[in-house]
Amino acid sequence: MLTANLTGVPILSGNIVNIGRISGLDGADSIMVERLLKVWQAKYPRNLLRSRFYDAKQRFRNLRIAVPDDLARKIGNVVGWPQKSVRALADKSVFEGFETPSGDPQGVNTIVLDNHLTSDVSQAIISCYKHSCAFLTIDYDPADPTGTRILVTPRSADWSAAAWDPARRRIAGALTITGADRYGNITAFNVWLPGRNYACSVDLMGRWSAWRQDNRLDRVAVVPFTYDAQMDRPFGRSRINRALMSLTDMAQRTMVRMEASAEFYAAPKLWFLGLDEDAFEADTWNSLVADINSISRDQDNLVPEMHQVNQASMSPHGDMLETIAMLASAETDIPAERLGIRLTNPTSAEALAASENELTRVADRQNRMFGEQLMDAMRIAIQLRDNTAAAPDMTGIRPVWAPTRVVSDAARADFYTKVAGANSAWADSDVGLAKLGLTMEELASFRAYQREQRAKEQIDQLRANTAQQADTETKEKQVTETIDVNEASASGGRVS
Numbered sequence: 001m002l003t004a005n006l007t008g009v010p011i012l013s014g015n016i017v018n019i020g021r022i023s024g025l026d027g028a029d030s031i032m033v034e035r036l037l038k039v040w041q042a043k044y045p046r047n048l049l050r051s052r053f054y055d056a057k058q059r060f061r062n063l064r065i066a067v068p069d070d071l072a073r074k075i076g077n078v079v080g081w082p083q084k085s086v087r088a089l090a091d092k093s094v095f096e097g098f099e100t101p102s103g104d105p106q107g108v109n110t111i112v113l114d115n116h117l118t119s120d121v122s123q124a125i126i127s128c129y130k131h132s133c134a135f136l137t138i139d140y141d142p143a144d145p146t147g148t149r150i151l152v153t154p155r156s157a158d159w160s161a162a163a164w165d166p167a168r169r170r171i172a173g174a175l176t177i178t179g180a181d182r183y184g185n186i187t188a189f190n191v192w193l194p195g196r197n198y199a200c201s202v203d204l205m206g207r208w209s210a211w212r213q214d215n216r217l218d219r220v221a222v223v224p225f226t227y228d229a230q231m232d233r234p235f236g237r238s239r240i241n242r243a244l245m246s247l248t249d250m251a252q253r254t255m256v257r258m259e260a261s262a263e264f265y266a267a268p269k270l271w272f273l274g275l276d277e278d279a280f281e282a283d284t285w286n287s288l289v290a291d292i293n294s295i296s297r298d299q300d301n302l303v304p305e306m307h308q309v310n311q312a313s314m315s316p317h318g319d320m321l322e323t324i325a326m327l328a329s330a331e332t333d334i335p336a337e338r339l340g341i342r343l344t345n346p347t348s349a350e351a352l353a354a355s356e357n358e359l360t361r362v363a364d365r366q367n368r369m370f371g372e373q374l375m376d377a378m379r380i381a382i383q384l385r386d387n388t389a390a391a392p393d394m395t396g397i398r399p400v401w402a403p404t405r406v407v408s409d410a411a412r413a414d415f416y417t418k419v420a421g422a423n424s425a426w427a428d429s430d431v432g433l434a435k436l437g438l439t440m441e442e443l444a445s446f447r448a449y450q451r452e453q454r455a456k457e458q459i460d461q462l463r464a465n466t467a468q469q470a471d472t473e474t475k476e477k478q479v480t481e482t483i484d485v486n487e488a489s490a491s492g493g494r495v496s
Contacts, residue, residue, distance in 0.1 A: 012159070012177070013184035014044045022200055024210035029198070032163070033191055036175035040161035047131045047158040050240045053082040053248060054130050060256070061249045079251045081339060082240045085332040086129040089239065092363035093370060094402035095121040096440040098378070099430055101396050108397060111381050115152040117374075124154035125370065128225040131157035132238040136373070137176060137192065138221040138380045150381040162224065164234045170376075174222040192222045216389050221380050223373045227366065239332070247328045251321060258317040333358040356405070363404040371399040400440055412437050 016037045025033060052058040056078040062069055095118055098108045112118065127134040134156055141149040155176050165172035171192075179188030179201065188201040191210075195217055198210040215221070226236030322341050329336040335355040375398075379391045386392070416436045420427030433443055 011048065011184055012044065012180055012186065014041060014048075015185065016041050018185050018202070018206070020206075020208060022208040022210050024212065025198065025200075029191070029193060029196075032173045032193065033175070033198075033200075035163060036161045036173060036191070039163065040175060040177075043161065044158060049245075050082075050130055050238055051158060053240050053245055054086060056080055056083065058245075058248075060252060062256075063253065079248050079255065081248050081251065081328050081332070082244060084334060084339065085239045085244060085328075086126060088332070088334050088338065089359060089363055089366070090122065090126045090129055092360065092404045093122070093125050093367055095370075095374070096400045096402055098374075099398050099400050099440075101430075106382055106392055106394075106397075107385075108378055108382070108394075111150055111152065111378065111385075114149060117152060120152075120154050121370070121374070124225050125366075127154070127156040128236070129227050129239040132227055132233075133157050133162075133235040134225045135160050135162065135174060135176070136223050136225065136377050137174070137190075138223075138377055138384060139197070140384065148385055150385050152377055152381060162222065162235065166234070168219075169234075171220045171222050171224060174220055192220045194219050197221070215384060216387060217380065217383060219380070221384065223376045223380070225370060225373055229369070241331075243331050244328060247324055247331065251324045251328070254317055254321045254324065258314060258321070261314050261317060333362065360405045367401045367404065371401070374399050400434070402439065403437075407437075409437065 019037060022030065022033065049058070097112055097118060098104075100106075100108055104110075124134040124136060134154060137151075137153050137155055139151050139153075140147055141151045143149075159177045160175065162174040163172045164170075172194075174192040175189055176192070177186055177189045179186070181187050188199075191198040191200060195215060197213045197215070199213070200208060200210045202208050224235060226234070227239060229236040325336055325339045325341040328334075329339055329341075333356075375394060378397075379394060382392045383390070412435065416427070416432065419435075420432065426432045430443060433446065438446065
């Protein structure tokens with residue numbers, strides 16, 4: 001069974017020179033491993049750069065025209081638009097679980113609960129939007145002695161690599177890094193191939209070894225989460241693209257210039273003409289020397305004069321920042337108000353919701369793609385758990401996502417009432433109740449309440465039927481006794 005002993009090293013070195021020949025690998029598999037390592041090495045610098053932009057830790061690119069480097073480093077302004085670009089879309093993809101109309105005989109929801117997928121999927125989606133793709137790996141739990149518990153683990157692209165199979169339109173091989181030393185050198189990784197996996201690690205002598213694990217899958221036990229996947233880019237594109245990174249640099253430089261101008265704006269510049277610095281005390285002069293300029297008396301010993309130099313306006317900096325924010329809004333489909341720009345006229349809640357229509361459409365499309373990959377992950381998980389040669393039939397099972405757009409309770413109730421009036425069966429279906437705004441947990445609680453109420457009604461009906469039957473039997477007995485008495489009276493009091 002593969003292990004994942006992550007050491008928690010945040011930044012890898014990006015080198016693979018320490019990875020030599022790996023004993024235990026087949027010849028063809030060695031070629032794939034070498035290919036995957038080169039893919040990871042080639043993509044890691046850009047993935048690391050996007051992580052720095054997301055965390056607002058990217059290096060400030062100063063043009064060295066208006067602001068010296070020393071001053072720019074001291075100001076240290078940051079712009080959080082890359083993180084906003086990722087989170088604004090990721091927050092619209094909330095996975096709630098799977099709908100299983102047949103009572104979940106395959107144990108799909110058990111796998112979801114065991115792996116905390118309702119929260120882990122959100123992490124995979126954030127990583128996907130950050131680096132263009134993320135991965136879900138499916139494997140046996142090494143801590144389970146029965147071998148029936150399945151692990152579905154999210155993997156980020158900066159610690160993973162994959163090769164694409166265009167003919168089958170799925171992953172041909174994948175690599176996930178599971179260990180690194182304090183210098184960022186890789187010390188362990190897993191390789192995922194069709195029907196087999198390898199756990200590779202290095203010993204203290206620098207010798208690499210691989211342990212093989214076979215399975216009955218005809219595909220790699222890894223599924224990708226991608227953003228904006230296309231035919232020429234099957235692993236998608238990042239939300240933190242080159243345009244957004246460039247706009248972020250521009251906004252950061254603008255804010256640094258604003259900060260520098262604000263310092264000069266806050267300290268008025270004064271010129272004393274014909275005044276010597278001896279007129280000030282030492283401490284007072286030291287505190288004002290940055291703000292006061294002096295010129296000694298002229299040759300005619302004229303009286304000193306004081307002049308104040310007007311500071312430059314900060315409006316051009318604000319206007320430029322607003323222009324950059326509007327460009328970032330167009331690039332990310334995020335309303336300018338969400339990027340920190342306040343427009344002249346206050347925006348209503350309805351206008352804000354309408355301005356997110358483009359982002360909502362992207363989220364709906366992404367949720368369909370994520371749902372297909374989650375279904376693939378469940379098929380692989382069930383097939384591994386049951387150790388079958390064929391994938392299970394998942395007909396009727398579908399992933400459920402929270403609504404991507406905000407709808408008022410009044411609008412939901414009005415829509416539900418109108419449709420329910422035309423189709424009463426729809427009103428009590430899971431789809432209808434979801435349109436009403438019930439989450440998966442609320443829907444499960446409501447169904448449990450319905451079952452409880454139906455059970456009580458059935459018990460009450462049984463009691464009523466039993467009481468009615470007993471009453472009927474009593475009446476029949478009384479009628480029989482009356483008939484016997486009448487027959488006895490007719491025969492002279494003799495009762496046989």
